Every structure is written in structure tokens, then in C-alpha cells.
Amino acid sequence: MRPSGPDCATSLPIGSDADLAWVRQQVRQCAARLGFGLVQQTKLVTAASELARNTLVHGGGGHVEITPLDNGRTQGLRMCFVDSGPGIHDLELAMTDGYTSGGGLGLGLSGAKRLVHEFAVDTEPGRGTTVTAVAWVAHVPSSRPGAG
Ligand SMILES: Nc1ncnc2c1ncn2[C@@H]1O[C@H](COP(=O)(O)OP(=O)(O)O)[C@@H](O)[C@H]1O
Ligand SMILES: [Mg+2]
Numbered sequence: 001m002r003p004s005g006p007d008c009a010t011s012l013p014i015g016s017d018a019d020l021a022w023v024r025q026q027v028r029q030c031a032a033r034l035g036f037g038l039v040q041q042t043k044l045v046t047a048a049s050e051l052a053r054n055t056l057v058h059g060g061g062g063h064v065e066i067t068p069l070d071n072g073r074t075q076g077l078r079m080c081f082v083d084s085g086p087g088i089h090d091l092e093l094a095m096t097d098g099y100t101s102g103g104g105l106g107l108g109l110s111g112a113k114r115l116v117h118e119f120a121v122d123t124e125p126g127r128g129t130t131v132t133a134v135a136w137v138a139h140v141p142s143s144r145p146g147a148g
Contacts, residue, residue: 008033008068014052014081015061023052023064027079034068034075035137044077044135047115050108051081051131057102059083059129069134076117076136084128091121 008030012023027048031041048064055062062083069076088094095113100106109131113119118134 009066011063011065013061013063014055014083016056020049020052020056024049026066027077030066030068031077031135034077036075036077036135037138040135040138043115044079047112047133047135048079050112051079051133054108054131055081055083055129057104059085061085062128069136071136074137074139076134078132078134081131081133082128083130087125087127087129088121088123089125091123095121 008026010026010030012026013019014023024045028041028045031044036044052064055064060083062081062085065078065080065082067078067080069078093099094101095109096106097110098106109121112131112133116133116135118132120132121129122132123129
């Protein structure tokens with residue numbers, strides 16, 4: 001699966017609440033341009049919001065890489081959240097609904113995973129964390145009379 005061109009491919013810093021707002025806005029704009037519907041746009045923005053907040057709060061800041069995809073059948077959007085923070089020592093525990101090491105709700109990682117089609121966490125204690133989320137535009141087949 002290859003990037004579908006430079007269109008809305010970008011890398012954005014995550015170091016402040018203002019950055020989080022900008023990331024949300026850019027994800028929505030890119031998703032809309034790629035043809036995601038309103039519901040899927042909102043899912044992507046919600047996932048991005050949670051993952052970017054984790055990068056900021058737990059990872060001590062970092063950046064997100066937003067990449068448009070094209071697998072030959074449909075358009076997709078990949079978001080890679082990267083930090084060089086403390087890493088996640090127990091990933092299974094961190095992915096559990098309701099688990100938080102701080103005062104959060106513990107629904108960010110597990111919730112974000114449910115909102116996208118592909119989800120991966122690459123983390124190493126002491127070195128940092130990269131969370132990758134991918135979603136694909138769902139094309140509803142048109143129902144033409146007499147077709148198929
Ligand atoms: N980028 C990260 N770096 C280090 N730890 C993280 C990161 N993202 C998540 N975690 C760990 O995973 C836990 C669960 O994350 P999450 O489900 O978003 O809950 P919350 O952010 O509400 O604590 C966090 O409490 C934290 O311990
Ligand atoms: Mg969180």
C-alpha cells in the first residue's frame with residue numbers, strides 16, 4: 001500500500017493544547033478531502049484527539065505524520081503518533097478499557113483502536129512509543145436497477 005501522493009501528507013508537532021486543536025482540524029480536513037463521510041471523519045478526529053493527547057501527556061510531546069493512502073480500491077488515511085517518552089511497560093494492560101496510569105479515563109487507546117480499521121502500537125520502555133492508526137473510505141455500492 002503506497003501513499004497516494006503529496007496531497008495533505010504532513011507532519012505536525014504535538015507539544016501543546018493548541019497543537020492538539022490543529023491536529024484535529026488537519027485530520028478532519030484531510031479525511032474530508034479523501035472522501036470520508038461525516039461519521040467516519042468524526043471517528044478519525046476522535047481517535048486522533050485521544051492519541052495526540054497521549055503523545056502529549058504520557059509521551060512528553062512528539063509529532064504526528066498524516067499520510068493519504070490508496071490501495072487501488074479505495075482511499076485511506078494513516079496517522080502515526082510518535083514520541084520519545086517513557087514507553088509503555090505493559091501494553092496489554094494499557095490497552096484494557098478503563099486502565100489509566102494517571103488520572104485519565106483509560107479509554108483513549110482502547111477506544112481509538114475501535115474507531116479505525118488498523119491499529120498498531122510499537123513501544124519500548126525508555127525509548128518511546130509510536131501508535132499507527134489507519135482507516136479506509138467505505139464505498140457503499142450503488143444499487144442500480146438491473147445491475148449485478
Ligand atoms: N504515548 C504514550 N507513552 C507512554 N504511555 C502511554 C502512551 N499512551 C498511552 N500510555 C499509557 O497507556 C495508558 C492508557 O492510555 P489511555 O487509554 O489513553 O488512558 P488515559 O490517557 O486516560 O490514561 C495511559 O494511562 C499510559 O499509562
Ligand atoms: Mg489517553
